[in-house]
Amino acid sequence: MATATAQPANKTASSDVERRMLRQMLLIRHFEEKAAEAYALGKIGGFCHLYIGQEAVAVGSLAALRDDDYVISSYREHGQALVRGVSPNAVMAELFGKATGCSKGKGGSMHLFDAEKRFMGGHGIVGGHIPLAAGIGFAIRYRGGDQVCLCYFGEAAVNIGAFHEALNMASVYKLPVIFCCENNRYGMGTAFERVAAVTDVVEHACSYDMAAELVDGMDALAVYDATRRAVERARKRGHPTLLEVRTYRYMGHSMSDPLHGVYRTKEEVEEQRKRDPISQLAMKLKEEGTLDQPGLDALDAEIRAEVEEAVRFADASPDPDPAELTTHVLAD
Amino acid sequence: MATLTYRDALNQALREEMQRDPDVFLIGEEVGVYQGAYKVSRGLLEEFGPTRVVDTPIAELGFAGIGVGAAMAGLRPVVEFMTWNFAVLALDQIVNSAAKMLYESGGQIPVPIVFRGPNGAALQLAAQHSQAWESWLAHIPGLKVVAPATPADAKGLLKSAIRDNNPVIVLEGEMLYNVKGNVPEGEHVVPLGRADVKRPGRDVTIVCHSKTVSVALKAAEQLAEHEGVSAEVLDLRSLRPLDEAAILESVGRTNRAVVVEEGWPHCGIGAQVVDVIQRDAFDQLDAPVLRVTQADVPMPYNKQLERLAKPSVERVVAAARRTLYLD
Numbered sequence: 001m002a003t004a005t006a007q008p009a010n011k012t013a014s015s016d017v018e019r020r021m022l023r024q025m026l027l028i029r030h031f032e033e034k035a036a037e038a039y040a041l042g043k044i045g046g047f048c049h050l051y052i053g054q055e056a057v058a059v060g061s062l063a064a065l066r067d068d069d070y071v072i073s074s075y076r077e078h079g080q081a082l083v084r085g086v087s088p089n090a091v092m093a094e095l096f097g098k099a100t101g102c103s104k105g106k107g108g109s110m111h112l113f114d115a116e117k118r119f120m121g122g123h124g125i126v127g128g129h130i131p132l133a134a135g136i137g138f139a140i141r142y143r144g145g146d147q148v149c150l151c152y153f154g155e156a157a158v159n160i161g162a163f164h165e166a167l168n169m170a171s172v173y174k175l176p177v178i179f180c181c182e183n184n185r186y187g188m189g190t191a192f193e194r195v196a197a198v199t200d201v202v203e204h205a206c207s208y209d210m211a212a213e214l215v216d217g218m219d220a221l222a223v224y225d226a227t228r229r230a231v232e233r234a235r236k237r238g239h240p241t242l243l244e245v246r247t248y249r250y251m252g253h254s255m256s257d258p259l260h261g262v263y264r265t266k267e268e269v270e271e272q273r274k275r276d277p278i279s280q281l282a283m284k285l286k287e288e289g290t291l292d293q294p295g296l297d298a299l300d301a302e303i304r305a306e307v308e309e310a311v312r313f314a315d316a317s318p319d320p321d322p323a324e325l326t327t328h329v330l331a332d
Numbered sequence: 333m334a335t336l337t338y339r340d341a342l343n344q345a346l347r348e349e350m351q352r353d354p355d356v357f358l359i360g361e362e363v364g365v366y367q368g369a370y371k372v373s374r375g376l377l378e379e380f381g382p383t384r385v386v387d388t389p390i391a392e393l394g395f396a397g398i399g400v401g402a403a404m405a406g407l408r409p410v411v412e413f414m415t416w417n418f419a420v421l422a423l424d425q426i427v428n429s430a431a432k433m434l435y436e437s438g439g440q441i442p443v444p445i446v447f448r449g450p451n452g453a454a455l456q457l458a459a460q461h462s463q464a465w466e467s468w469l470a471h472i473p474g475l476k477v478v479a480p481a482t483p484a485d486a487k488g489l490l491k492s493a494i495r496d497n498n499p500v501i502v503l504e505g506e507m508l509y510n511v512k513g514n515v516p517e518g519e520h521v522v523p524l525g526r527a528d529v530k531r532p533g534r535d536v537t538i539v540c541h542s543k544t545v546s547v548a549l550k551a552a553e554q555l556a557e558h559e560g561v562s563a564e565v566l567d568l569r570s571l572r573p574l575d576e577a578a579i580l581e582s583v584g585r586t587n588r589a590v591v592v593e594e595g596w597p598h599c600g601i602g603a604q605v606v607d608v609i610q611r612d613a614f615d616q617l618d619a620p621v622l623r624v625t626q627a628d629v630p631m632p633y634n635k636q637l638e639r640l641a642k643p644s645v646e647r648v649v650a651a652a653r654r655t656l657y658l659d
Contacts, residue, residue: 104438113437131394135401165394328439331497
């Protein structure tokens, strides 16, 4: 049953969906650029992992989901939260640690939550949330629902036990989970091939008798198509899928790190930028005649204004009340 | 009132709660076909089927995480660890996922889950299989921790744990499963966070929980018989939240205390109890508070050495005598 091969993209997205994807990718890009600025100004603290370069993964995959599906992610999750519909204001305010943040200022960059959008967090321990995704899939199956759970993690999480335990059980119990590995090549500063005996993540699906697909993560439409196939497998048959989405982060691992550091070259980063997911989709829409340059400029300006507004909102929002220190430790 | 073993009291609690609430399910190693490594889940697979009584691979981190994820989506899992020694592999899910989810989500995602299984030393199982984990777990905000000593408390506390909207750790005494006692039938719920006087007394309070309750009761008997000392045995039952009021009330009357536990002395539960007493009952104390714990060593296999390592009736009696300056 394991099909660890790349499939040709069907490119089934309508032009409306494509335009929405472009908009969402621009939103992530400009949001993250603003977050970097705010971090440099000391308005955002702690660890802050940006998604620039990886936009096509969140945008393509989330376009394949329904509102009642579940999403769970690691700590590089700003983009996924935004695409899932958590407002830029609420995400930026959370990065600023404000009371109006989507986790009331208690989670920060790594712990974005929105229960209403079924965005089940940002989780900070590498691989730790992969079993949680299986558990959400378990609950779906338990109740006989046809929802799915989409779980994002980086390729470095593939070396941790939680990944293997979760994939095995998801396959044994037939859980409707899509394990979406965003392979951006580096776990912090360690190239995957330096620490992984098997460097094609999709191959791991064979060990767990699971369907798998290798996907070009710089192409939002390819990600969309692959995710649609995985969603259908999960929704109709309750079977999990492992997607390996090959992508690239332009920035350092976190805001504490230099852009390319000593573990990769500036040239490599520049080379990857030539396949920029936003430029690619914008080019396609222009070629198809569904978008022209003034239209793109207007869209870009609109999104920049939206992000500016998010920063203004976060800045103006109050800190949590001191009494919030001791709330939400235990539920009633 | 029926006479039941501790094991069957737990089984009754599980059965009743699964009958009451279809969202409650049991997951763990050997809980289904094998009927439970310690037979706590006997008959449940037959009654509730494999969707609600779920056998797992030997993958503590993985199935604990499945439990937490299911709780995030609104179910009420009971996760059984074959022993708490193996649950150490799942600590990431207990500590980083279950205990923190509500807080870091700003109150949006409660995790109503029970993690349960045998805790503490049995007989000659050697160092890796003979550990008491309560101080590790009770350290964590966001968790509740209980450690019942009797069949009635086992049933009542497990039922409360399952109904609670938080992650609750239920530490069952590995040596207690065969212990018999009276258990109220049907709706018998023991509130979390409430200690219980198992034997009233006037001269010294012996604070204990789980298996050490029987040690304390025997010590109290000997003290009464041989020394004319009236010892009160206070069973904490819950380690988090800790019933500080009950500790202070008892020590306020007896003016002396001995704290007994199966864990190691360093940063143990007893250290926390002593802190409560010195802080809020300082002026009522007539003697330093003493502790009886496991020896500060990994558990040896040899029977004689193991006996020396465990908290014993003799050591509790000796500690109580010292608080009364009888030596």
